Amino acid sequence: MKKSLKVERSDVLRSCGFDSLTAGPSLPHGRDLSFAPADRQAAGPHDGAQFQTFRPSDFQTFRPLTMDARSILHLDLDTFFVSVERVRDSRLNGRPVIIGGSSDRGVVSSCSYEARSFGVSSAMPMKMARAMCPEAVFIRGDMEMYTKYSRMVTDIIADKAPLYEKASVDEHYIDLTGMERFHGCAGWSHELRDTIIRETGLPISIGLSVNKTVSKIAAGEAKPNGEREVAQQQVLPFLDPLSIRKIPMIGQKTYHTLRSMGISTIHTLRVIPAEMLGSLMGQNGMEIWKKANGIDNTPVISYSEQKSISTEHTFDRDTTDTVMLNQMIVSMTEKLAYELRRQEKLASCLTVRIRYSDFDTHTLQQRVPYTAFDHVLISEAQSLFRRLWQRRMLIRLIGVKVSGLVRGVQQLNMFEDTPEMVSLYMTMDRLRGRFGRHAIRRAAGVMTAAERSERELRKASELLAEKSRMEERLRGWRY
């Protein structure tokens, strides 16, 4: 059974143009490219970056310039936030470092390999991480600084690569298709990685393969601080033994669904009929099956438009304080509207999201005529929030999002937008541009001193009451 399947597959591959003739010289299974610089001189014609003289026989090994013979490089910065912190403070080297929200309710956004050996992983609640690894260095994190370092890496890539995509703050894709002929993709990639490490001091792992999915998985396998090339004919042998967890699309939920069906390796997933996965998980199932087979035609897109701007807030304590919640909605929406105007964009859709203390999450959205005005968005957000908060339960999180963005500035309406109001907006934005976002804000979004002290007082008295209750309980234990 297994054998017949295998034969079928190679037939399929050949008919798809995955002919072994078109691929480069056969490489050992998933060859590790993390060699010392001295080795590079001795490496084959595809690895060296220096000029070579071509022999006619070389030309047979060149891949044709078609979509099914692409070279995609994935660059993934290892434990990015931790690495940045280490660059800034070398005392952190070799110690477990955990970055995430400082409060008990925060989650781990990044952790060093040392911390991972204690069982800490990203997205884990901070409280749990603290219990697992109390000796770790806990850092709140500085998103602005990380963005700065991320941009440094992007600049280096932009300087050298013909076509790149910034997939996230620490991930980049580069399309190297056609470069084999002149530079040798592997050698070029190695030099790029060296340059990034040299210039930024950040460890980075790279994966080089035929499409985005496989190169991402390859980079994941190369971690920490390694390189991995998976050539066309190596794709399936490389993927087969790996856990299905390694496929980028498979998250916690899908993983559990598949595991409950007894699927654990990519090989098993791959030999399942695609229709079966399709009926199990719909369109996603087909996508996952394709990825398991190392098929991914998505192009490397150099620029992708921002689709939405959002902000959310998790409260230190779950709350039903209507006044405070409304203030929060006002200040969050104001922040988004200013961001829209600053980027010269207009939004056409507004979404409000709340999460109750039992993690029950609800969202509601509303289309609005293209706008970047606070007062329009705020009143919409408030009415959405009123409609959304149905259960009489404490609220853990609220969020506001604007989407349906287009570039542009507000066309004024003669009956609604008075010149006084427009001048006020322009003046406030100018003040913010000069003195920072918090220089001037709507009073409705800010707590007054009285409200603030009242809230502090209430918080303190609650704490006190809880403490005395606890002591009472402890006394009860003792006797």
Added chain:
Amino acid sequence: MKFVVSSTELLGHLQAISRVISTKNTLPILDNFLFNISGNDLEITASDLESTLITRMHLDNITGSGTVALPARILLDTLKEFSEQPLTFDINPDTMAVVINSENGRFSIVGQNGIDFPVLPVIKKEKRFGFNVPSEVLLTGISRTLFATADDELRPVMGGILVEASTTNLTFVASDAHKLVRYQRSDAKADDNASFILPKKPASLLKNILPRESGVVSVEFDDRNAFFNLSDYRVVCRLVEGNYPNYNSVIPKNNPRKVRIDRLEFYNILRRVSVFSNQASNLVKLQFTPNQITVSAQDVDFSISAYERHKCLYEGDDMEIGFKSVFLIEILSNIASQDVVIELADPTRAGLFLPSETSNEDEDLLMLLMPMMINA
């Protein structure tokens, strides 16, 4: 019933009124023309319930009287293909079978009973108001303002043209809250002050029918309907109900900055420069310095930008204002004068666009455009 009519003449009348027939009618009978024969007159009606167009033909060769509804599509498609020749319509009043005899052919169609056709509304006596207006005034008033009407279903009043009659003048106003046009004629008056809001569709129907006649149009209306009586045509339409916003309050009074510029030149500059504006916002910036205007646009997404300078008459301090180029172009193409005068106050207030001179003493045209909010 029987009548003889010239094929091209009938086609001309049918085409004039056929524009009202909508492609997706709720009532099937509205896909027909209603033929009404009485005395020596043939009256043809087309309607979409909201608006009704009626045309009258005087024929010498009529026998009998009555009504019949004939399918519009078939009639128009066949008549189009006839050369000029007399056609005899023979209608059997019992079966509604219609035979059209041409010079060397015979076309049979089935009509429907004319009773099924919706009846015309009547003007309420107690709310009736009427005035007479030269057809040229009505035509210019509609064609100058029609482009500025809104497509906003939430505010139906803005989707029509406000026609205000007073003892001193006749005013046409249209606005979509971004641009506003006011066209005033002092050579057309009424006995009292009254106004109605003419919806976009009958307005454009009138715009097509009015050039066919010269003379005086008698306008009659109440709070629901309006009748426009021409000598051979009648346009009846349901009016937009509601109150038109107070447009006079948004026309800025004190505009210290006045610019005079060659209209066609300005229009051509805008056509060129606006190609480089962002396709979503269409923002062009106008920068005024003494006796010079700079029109600029850019699209950051594609890294394209353009600017063009031109001389103009302007005295005052420097100023920059942003407008939507499509609106600016529309406004300039609806002004007829050689030069256009732009009156401005500041970048947050509306700009006024006025013709520098007018051929007609009784005419007063004002166009207003709201700016876009630019970060100065």
